[in-house]
Amino acid sequence: MSANYPFSFPEDELMTWQFVIPAHLRASVSFLQFNNSNCAKKEERVEYYIPGSTTNPEVFKLADKQPGNMAGNFNLSLQGCDQDAQNPGILRLKFQVLVQCPQNESNVTYEVDLSNERAMSITIEPRPVKLSRRFVPGCFVCLESRTCSTNLTLTHGSKHRISFLCDDLTRLWMNVEKTISCMDHRYCHRRSYSLQVPRDILQLPVQLHDFSWKLRVPKDRLSLALVPAQKLQQHTQERFCNTSFSYLVAGAGPGQDLYFGSFCAGGSIEQIQVKQNVSVTLRTFAPSFQQELSRQALTVTFIPYFKxxxxxxxxxxxxxxxxxxxxxxxxxxxxxxxxxxxxxxxxxxxxxxxxxxxxxxxxxxxxxxxxxxxxxxxxxxxxxxxxxxxxxxxxxxxxxxxxxxxxxxxxxxxxxxxxxxxxxxxxxxxxxxLIAVVGGGALLLFALGLIICLVKKNRKKKMNKGPAIGIYNGNINTQIPMQPKKFPNVQKDNDAHVYAVIDDTMVYGHLLQDSNGSFVQPEVDTYRPFQGPTEDCPPSFLIPYSKVPTVKLTTEESAPGFNPESDSEPYTFSHPSKQDGSNGNTDIPLLDAHEPAETGE
Known part of the structure; x- marks a missing residue:
């Protein structure tokens, strides 16, 4: 403490403390409490004389951060000033000197290059700990190996060389903040930025606690889309994020008290779109986050505004x-x-x-x-x-x-x-x-029926294609049973030539004898005379199963429209339907696709 503490230090006086410290130890000075008087002349200050320093004496104001990580002996002097007679004020000082055994990190200098960064700052500070009455060694961060303090903030635009005077670096952590803003919506539209932690920060021996990106867009002009390299999971009571880091997304503008949530890798969220300014904070929970962070990246894109x-x-x-x-x-x-x-x-x-x-x-x-x-x-x-x-x-x-x-x-x-x-x-x-099963069954039955019909039809065709056996009979009786009339003889010089088509059973009927030697009478076709015109040649073979109506012809009428056919064409006989014998109409409709023309008598 300064002389007369807690009262004022004498005006324009000099007080010096000499500290004798072994060379292998390190000493750091920190001011616990001080007050400045109202100076009329000169200026209040403290001076350090450090053996081996090329800048002796090193001069600091009472409000400056005091030197640390000093090896060996050093002197500390407090210099007063000429005080104002009307209002002299009070000059007093209470400080501490912490002497520590240096760790390996105290001999290592780390360079942090922020010369190419914009709107970025790094703060290294102690972790919050519970208060304890036992002695706890100090933990300092030294800038250029001399200016040491428990808190250090590095700003963008320059390179920084830092070292640590701390027995346990886990007592420190880093918080980084970076602002990405784009106020010209025409220039920023669809532009993307990668939210990644610089390597210079990851190489420091203290843990990164938070890295916050402040994303700012022109109001009511653009919005933001956050796209992760791997899908994210939202941290909820039912499913916790059990990872070494997560992203905290919250509104960043004035009056935007909106916390979207905490998200970690390994989920189902592919994109998060936010309307206005937002803060994205990468928060770590374990030192292993650096290995996981290499597989995770977040990209922000300026997109059209939505409400x-x-x-x-x-x-x-x-x-x-x-x-x-x-x-x-x-x-x-x-x-x-x-x-x-x-x-x-x-x-x-x-x-x-x-x-x-x-x-x-x-x-x-x-x-x-x-x-x-x-x-x-x-x-x-x-x-x-x-x-x-x-x-x-x-x-x-x-x-x-x-x-x-x-x-x-x-x-x-x-x-x-x-x-x-x-x-x-x-x-x-x-x-x-059920509909599919029933429909499939019906389709299967239909297909089976169609196949059976086609097989029967083909078999019938094969049977009908066999050669017909014809027996010529020149003296055949052309009179229909139960019918008194005969066919009109159109060609008087030629006898009527009639071919009867006889079934196989008529020819091979003797094979149908029973055990007693008597014949089993086979069924034979009924003889039916042709009722159409009796010209030199019979009509041509007509298309079967045609349903086009035809004109009936009487026994006295003839159809001159038929063309003569060659002898090679077969004769065709129609099978009349059963009629009453008293009805003498024996006209049979011709199954032709064309209607024969009627001629006058």
Whole structure:
């Protein structure tokens, strides 16, 4: 302590302390309390005389950071000034000298190059610890190996050489802050920046605690999109982030008290879009974060402005459930704020949206709080009031939106929603399965029937293609049984030539004898005379099964429209239908595709 402490040090006096310290130890000076008097002449100061220093004496103001990491003996002097007679003030000083055994790090100098950085600062400071009454050695950061203090801030635009005088470097950590701003929306549109920690910071022997990027955009002109190299998971009560680091996303502008949440690698969130200025903080929890950080990167892109507070793009998978919650968890979504989730569903899977509580407990003072669930393919919307019961879990077969909009709630009633999305394999409905089975069975029966019909038809064709056996009979009786009339003899010089087509059983009927030697009479075709025109040649073979009507011809009429055919064409006999014998009409319609022309008598 200075002379007369706690009262004023004498005016314009010099007081010196000589410290004798072994050369292998290091000494650091820190001022615990001091006051400056009102000087009329000269200036109050402290001077250090350090053996071997080329800058002796080293002069500091009382408000400056005092030297540290001094090896061996040194002198410290306090110099007063000529005080103002009207208002002299008080000059007093209380300080401490900490002597430590140097660690390996005290002999190593680290260079931190911030000359190419803009709007960036690094602060090295002690971790918060519980107060203890036992002695704790000091932990100092030294700039240029002389200016040592428990707190050190490095600014952008220059290179810094630092060393450490500390018995345990785990008692220190770093907090870094960098601002990325772009106020010209025409220049910034669609520009991207990579949010990565510089190597100069990672090579320092103290742990990085926070690295915060302050992202600023022109108001109501641009918004921001955060895209991670690996999909992110939101830290919730149901699923904690068990990783060595995470990203904290929060509003950064004045009045933007909006905390989007904490996110870590290994989830289903592909993108986070925010409306306005935002702060993205990389927070570490273990020294192993550097190995994991090399596989994780975050890219920010300036995108067109949108009105919602945030939009999350989520792509779930079958491995685990996805838990999502509204921003400002446990503090409530801000009044009149709106947040959306764009949830993707694979084509062969079904998504189930489940809310983890039945009611929100929200009471609106003005406006309405509602939730919209919209299928992106069908554009079908479902609107639910958040003051009522939340919807039950239901399947979604296509990509869908979940939009939550808040009202102005009554004091003490806040909107907090936690929900999950899970995927299952898509299964066919039982009705669809039954219809498919019945339809498939019917199709199979139809195919079998068609095959049977085709086989029978082909077999019949093969049987009909066999050569017909004809027996010529020149003296055949052309009179139809039970019919007195005969065929008109058109050609008087030629006898009527009639061929009767006889079935195989008529020729080989003797093979049908029974055991007694008597014949079993086979069925034979009935003889039927031709009722058409009796010209030199018979009509040509007509197309079978034709349903085109034809004109009937009487026995006295003839159809001159028939062309003569060659002798090689077969004769055809029609089978008359059963008629009453008293009815003398024996006209048989011709099965022709063309209607014969009628001629006058």
């Amino acid at each position: 919602e507070e945030g939009i999350f793009t989520v792509t779930p998978d079958m491995k685990s459930k996805v838990y999502l919650m509204t921003p400002n968890w446990e503090r409530g979504l801000p009044s009149l704020a709106s947040v959306s989730w764009n949830i993707s569903v694979p084509s062969d899977q079904v998504a189930y949206l489940t809310f983890l509580k039945e009611r929100t407990g929200l009471v609106c003072q003005t406006g309405r709080a509602f939730m919209i669930i919209q299928e992106q393919r069908t554009k079908a919307e479902q609107i639910f009031s958040l003051e009522e019961v939340l919807p039950k879990s239901r399947p979604h077969h296509h990509n869908f939106w979940v939009n939550i909009s808040n009202c102005s709630p009554v004091s003490g009633k806040q909107l907090d929603l936690l929900f999950q999305v899970s995927l299952t394999w898509r299964t066919l409905d039982m009705t669809v399965i």
